[in-house]
Amino acid sequence: MSSIKREMRKKNLTEFFVNFRKNKMGIIGAGILIFFILASFLGSMIFPYDPMNFGEVGSSLQPPSIEHILGTDDLGRDVFKNLLAGGRISLIVGVLATIISMFLGTIIGITAGYMGKKTDIILMRFTDFFLVIPWLPLVLVLAAILGSSIWNIIFVIGITSWAGTARVVRAQTLSIKERPFIERIRAIGADDKAIMIRHILPNVFPLVFANTILVSAVAIISETTLSFLGLGDVTRPSWGMMLNSAFESGAASSGAYWYFLPPGICVVLVVLSFTFLGYAFDEILNPKLRRR
């Protein structure tokens, strides 16, 4: 039984990769993302960033040179090294926040869809609340209450971005619940918890996965926005924090393009790569879209 299941999963997975290789957007997205992951994790090891290394007097806001590829910031620190280290922080925040969000969204979606009745009504009204409330004001207030540490930012982004996933997962659960195999398992005597974890979860998983990618994009933009508005973690120089200090120090008005352009471009490229991947997975997992 389990070996048949494994064979089927393996077949599905190979099919997925064959389709993925044909998808131009997916390949571009994966390429950009892998580049950024390598650059920020390996790169920051090769070129370690020291936030306390202020350089000599008069070395602030220097344009790009051989010594500093992307110039220096307002305190004389190397922008390129900061960019690498910042990428690592931004990516980690994005991934961790997404994991929280997916976890909440999947649990709430499956429970609401499978249990139905009152549980469904209560959980969905709760979801609607998070879906309708304007996101930025809510996040701003939460971040201000909790204080600016990187963990709080991850937490705040995570607990404010799960509502969309919960909705999608619930819809899918409703349709899976009605399939004959669930009834058969129940007849054998499996309890609700086992059905939800062992049988419904694997079936909604592709959907959760496609959603994960889109939420990651949102999470990275959120981190940037929060840090920019001064709610970020001062001790961790993420891309958002870089943009924050670039704006606060007046880099834009003094024409220090090497300071405020690179972090923004990185954010755009990473978010774009997630969006591309999301589109690609959507197209592969939703056969209906392929014929268009």
Place this chain on the structure above:
Amino acid sequence: MPGNPLSMIMRNPKASPEAIARTKELFGLGQPWYIQFLIYIQNLFKGDLGLSFLYKKPVVEVILQRIMPTLIMVGIAEIIAIFVGMLLGVISAWKRGTKIDVFALGFSLVTYSMPTFWLGIILISIFSIGLRIFPTSGMFTPGQTFSSTFAMIKDGAMHLVLPVTALSLVLIGEFTLTMRNTLLDVFTEDYMTTVKAKGFGDNYIIRKHALPNAMLPMITIIAINLGLIIGGTIQIETIFSWPGIGRLMYEALKNRDYPLLQGIFLLITVSVILANFIADITYSYLDPRVKN
């Protein structure tokens, strides 16, 4: 919530007990929180939202002063974005796969992935600092007396250009993507094949058959955006020092001005509900099936 409001209002650690008691009474901070809450609800029905800690004025008065600037900026940006976004969406869906489509899709995805405030910084550095065409911030040139109403409008218009451009660029991306997606769905419907077989021209087919059917999702997106816009302008208003609701909220948050924050949240909630209500009415006008 953290931050004792009294210490924020008094701004004087050595204030006498009498002064503290008087301030407590003035802002109604003496009673337990549930009594304060009941009084708040009671006053709400009288149109009284309490006193702002920061401005020492009624919250309603403070908010009313800031509504017009936001409405003007958002209103113009929305109109431009709806018009351009729909046009781009229609063109790129109709010319699917051509260079125009790739350009429009690429443009929308990039602006969609861009942190709003970063777009603002770039616009400022190009048009205000580099080319010196438009002013960097504010609504009018400070300290200037205008010779005529026309001069005042001209000055205001110059200040409007950059914030409106930034906001509408971000919205255009979203509107274009939605319009294109829905239209592509509509194009695969059987009635589109029929109307093409009848031999009508492209222009007629789009205007009379495709667009009306694609309008429902567009109205939803526009309504959601209208409701969320006050939250969304926090970034733009901060960057351009625009004296609107978004920046007021940011100030209130930073200064722990709870009554003002509550008032703004009430305004945002009401506008979200109102926008959804308008969308519902528009649905039944656009699609007679919704009425039943």
